[in-house]
Amino acid sequence: MNFDVAQHKTKLQSYFNGVGFERWSAIYGQGPLTGVRRSVRDGHTMMMDRAEAWLLEQGLPTNAHIFDAGCGTGLFSIRLARRGFRVTAADIAPQMVRTASQQAHQAGAAIADRIRFVAGDLEVVGGTYDAVVCFDVLIHYPRPAFAQLCSRLARLSRGPLILTYAPYNRLLAFKHWLGGHFPHSQRRTDIQMMPGDFVRHTLEQAGMRVRRQVPVSCGFYHVVLLEAEKQEFLNRFGRVRF
Ligand SMILES: C[S@@+](CC[C@H](N)C(=O)[O-])C[C@H]1O[C@@H](n2cnc3c(N)ncnc32)[C@H](O)[C@@H]1O
Numbered sequence: 091m092n093f094d095v096a097q098h099k100t101k102l103q104s105y106f107n108g109v110g111f112e113r114w115s116a117i118y119g120q121g122p123l124t125g126v127r128r129s130v131r132d133g134h135t136m137m138m139d140r141a142e143a144w145l146l147e148q149g150l151p152t153n154a155h156i157f158d159a160g161c162g163t164g165l166f167s168i169r170l171a172r173r174g175f176r177v178t179a180a181d182i183a184p185q186m187v188r189t190a191s192q193q194a195h196q197a198g199a200a201i202a203d204r205i206r207f208v209a210g211d212l213e214v215v216g217g218t219y220d221a222v223v224c225f226d227v228l229i230h231y232p233r234p235a236f237a238q239l240c241s242r243l244a245r246l247s248r249g250p251l252i253l254t255y256a257p258y259n260r261l262l263a264f265k266h267w268l269g270g271h272f273p274h275s276q277r278r279t280d281i282q283m284m285p286g287d288f289v290r291h292t293l294e295q296a297g298m299r300v301r302r303q304v305p306v307s308c309g310f311y312h313v314v315l316l317e318a319e320k321q322e323f324l325n326r327f328g329r330v331r332f
Pocket residue numbers: 099102103106114118159160161162163164165166180181182183186210211212213224225226227230
């Protein structure tokens with residue numbers, strides 16, 4: 091039976107607009123948290139620190155335009171705007187986008203003015219961007235949808251694509267299973283683990299090559315942060331020959 095991507099997106103949209111919004115906005119906020127969710131917040135911050143450093147190493151001009159696909163409450167979009175970048179920030183859950191926009195305005199008019207918020211599926215956002223980032227979004231999609239979204243993201247970027255995925259690992263599979271036994275209010279979202287070879291192959295099919303990747307682990311937060319770049323870019327500048 092074919093996997094229904096549209097139906098899966100509808101389920102995610104409703105989750106991230108409701109109970110998922112409550113859970114994740116608490117994790118992305120600054121209020122007190124219990125151990126499991128605290129570790130997810132800390133791991134997510136470590137991931138964003140590393141991703142921001144990678145983007146800055148690219149030497150993009152300050153007015154470069156970056157697409158934050160699945161922006162959530164806008165944490166990374168606001169970081170980017172503080173650096174002077176223009177940002178398009180899209181999220182399938184309108185509640186997330188409303189919160190992201192409020193946070194941007196609280197950060198100041200100069201920040202908010204640099205971010206264009208879109209409530210909608212990242213696959214319907216058009217344009218091309220100097221870089222595309224997509225954090226902790228693909229972790230919610232099984233293989234066929236993961237591949238579909240990846241190739242869309244690759245098409246939107248003129249430069250790097252920086253994303254996270256949940257690496258496949260038996261011990262982590264066990265930890266996630268264990269996570270499902272925590273009290274309901276603390277329970278994780280379903281995470282789709284991907285083998286590294288599948289991710290690399292998917293990106294290559296989309297015309298990109300993995301430049302670097304690093305695991306980011308903290309308590310119950312386990313992702314791989316990955317940067318890919320266009321194969322034609324590599325060819326043109328002679329860093330890699332095919
Ligand atoms: C775990 S949150 C991560 C938020 C943000 N990227 C961050 O790291 O702070 C996942 C977000 O992806 C969004 N999302 C899931 N599928 C999406 C899609 N197809 N298009 C746009 N947003 C999507 C959800 O609504 C949710 O806000």
